[in-house]
Amino acid sequence: MRNEKIIKSLIELIRKAETQLPSDVKNAIRDAFEKETSETAKTQLKAILTNIELAEKHLIPMCQDTGTPTFFIRAGVNSPFLRNLPNALTEAVKKATQEVPLRPNTVNPFTGVNPRNNIGEGVPIIHWELVGGSEIQVIALPKGGGSENMSFLAMLPPGVGVKGVKKFILECVIKSNGKPCPPVIVGVGIGGGADMAMELAKKAILRPVGERNKNKRVAELELELLKVINQTGIGPMGLGGETTALDVHVEWAYRHPASLPVGVLMQCWAARKAEMTIYPNGEIKIK
Amino acid sequence: MTVYHLKTPVKEEEVRKLKIRDILYISGKMFTARDEGHKKMLEMKERGKELPFNPSEMVMFHCGPLIRKKSSDEWEVVAAGPTTSIRMEVFEDEFIKEFKTRVIVGKGGMGERTAKAMQKFGAVYAAYTGGAAVLAAKAIKKVENVFWLDELGMPEAAWILNVENFGPLVVTIDCHGGNLTEEIIANVESRKDKLLAMLK
Numbered sequence: 299m300r301n302e303k304i305i306k307s308l309i310e311l312i313r314k315a316e317t318q319l320p321s322d323v324k325n326a327i328r329d330a331f332e333k334e335t336s337e338t339a340k341t342q343l344k345a346i347l348t349n350i351e352l353a354e355k356h357l358i359p360m361c362q363d364t365g366t367p368t369f370f371i372r373a374g375v376n377s378p379f380l381r382n383l384p385n386a387l388t389e390a391v392k393k394a395t396q397e398v399p400l401r402p403n404t405v406n407p408f409t410g411v412n413p414r415n416n417i418g419e420g421v422p423i424i425h426w427e428l429v430g431g432s433e434i435q436v437i438a439l440p441k442g443g444g445s446e447n448m449s450f451l452a453m454l455p456p457g458v459g460v461k462g463v464k465k466f467i468l469e470c471v472i473k474s475n476g477k478p479c480p481p482v483i484v485g486v487g488i489g490g491g492a493d494m495a496m497e498l499a500k501k502a503i504l505r506p507v508g509e510r511n512k513n514k515r516v517a518e519l520e521l522e523l524l525k526v527i528n529q530t531g532i533g534p535m536g537l538g539g540e541t542t543a544l545d546v547h548v549e550w551a552y553r554h555p556a557s558l559p560v561g562v563l564m565q566c567w568a569a570r571k572a573e574m575t576i577y578p579n580g581e582i583k584i585k
Numbered sequence: 586m587t588v589y590h591l592k593t594p595v596k597e598e599e600v601r602k603l604k605i606r607d608i609l610y611i612s613g614k615m616f617t618a619r620d621e622g623h624k625k626m627l628e629m630k631e632r633g634k635e636l637p638f639n640p641s642e643m644v645m646f647h648c649g650p651l652i653r654k655k656s657s658d659e660w661e662v663v664a665a666g667p668t669t670s671i672r673m674e675v676f677e678d679e680f681i682k683e684f685k686t687r688v689i690v691g692k693g694g695m696g697e698r699t700a701k702a703m704q705k706f707g708a709v710y711a712a713y714t715g716g717a718a719v720l721a722a723k724a725i726k727k728v729e730n731v732f733w734l735d736e737l738g739m740p741e742a743a744w745i746l747n748v749e750n751f752g753p754l755v756v757t758i759d760c761h762g763g764n765l766t767e768e769i770i771a772n773v774e775s776r777k778d779k780l781l782a783m784l785k
Binding site for chain 2: 337338341342344345346348349352353356358359360361362363364399401442444461464465468469472475476477479522523526529530531532533534535536537538566567568
């Protein structure tokens with residue numbers, strides 16, 4: 299019974315993520331529209347804003363690429379619902395594929411076969427974080443293929459320093475150009491190992507637009523990069539303009555003395571995300 | 586930048602007037618085509634087989650739509666944003682030459698081969714805002730027909746759509762050698778060193 303309720307709520311979580319853009323992203327696109335001086339850029343941002351409104355009004359996915367089902371979970375180790383959660387997520391994705399609906403987006407890399415239910419080896423993608431307590435927080439982050447294709451990893455020689463890191467990030471944005479559907483949110487992970495740098499980069503895009511890293515030095519780096527990225531002239535959809543990125547988010551970890559890993563990825567304007575909490579008494583809230 | 590409301594069939598002299606950055610709104614008939622659709626149509630042409638519709642009278646849309654069945658013979662378009670056009674670069678010059686499609690709509694721009702064919706035969710490429718799938722779906726008034734659905738599957742099939750004021754589309758490749766996407770890329774590349782030097 300309780301599992302049924304969790305599955306139902308997860309379907310609603312997915313529907314919310316697919317159809318309603320978080321207000322921080324919406325506001326950032328609106329601000330960009332007000333500030334833009336390029337006529338072409340304005341038409342693109344206007345089309346995006348109208349599209350967002352229509353998706354919300356009709357509860358339809360805002361982009362035809364409904365993404366790879368991806369979840370970030372902060373799991374309280376004492377939650378009674380932890381054990382069934384992986385199964386519930388798989389069931390919810392299958393059902394949401396029919397009900398929302400979602401585009402069938404999982405393909406076997408060897409045979410090319412698409413099971414048409416968004417499930418497969420390794421999918422849904424789940425990032426686990428174990429925490430104390432008995433609450434579970436689930437974040438749905440369906441991300442499209444076009445922006446995911448613009449992901450980069452560099453194992454820089456530590457000698458290049460922070461300046462070298464910044465250069466690499468800017469080069470990634472220039473290389474991506476209009477391909478990840480800008481205005482983008484640039485996610486950056488610095489430090490850890492190769493895997494951690496990429497994971498931190500993805501975690502970075504979970505942070506609301508306009509919210510800075512708690513570390514003052516990292517926060518300054520974010521703002522400096524954002525300023526220069528918006529002077530590239532790439533603009534919305536790569537058709538020119540002042541809004542290439544809505545924000546730059548950097549997360550970091552300590553590194554090995556011999557390595558300076560940097561992971562960079564782009565989140566498209568349809569920066570979809572929704573959050574849900576499962577309380578120990580079985581109550582569920584979608585935010 | 587001029588705004589044009591075009592009705593299909595779009596004539597060659599109409600597209601020859603267009604310039605990059607012009608905005609288009611299309612009313613009339615559109616067909617969807619991705620990699621497999623291009624391949625299929627070109628193969629049919631090569632074998633001398635007649636296509637079930639006329640691509641020269643319609644606008645081509647690089648799109649793999651999300652469509653559901655409303656009733657046994659009625660379809661509903663849920664979402665229909667553009668797909669990345671550059672994948673079709675290997676087919677498009679040949680396609681334009683064979684079928685004389687005048688307006689091609691997609692995302693991200695196309696390459697040199699397509700641009701040359703557009704100049705020679707009279708066609709333009711117009712970019713639709715990536716991901717704006719609901720906006721696109723709302724401009725689609727009716728699904729008129731679908732070809733090769735069983736053979737190619739939903740995204741690759743040729744969907745014949747009746748559209749009204751489909752746009753805004755930005756002309757990014759015109760018949761005069763203009764390519765807006767390439768222009769923006771060249772511009773940022775030429776200023777790359779300056780931009781990198783701005784970093785502290």
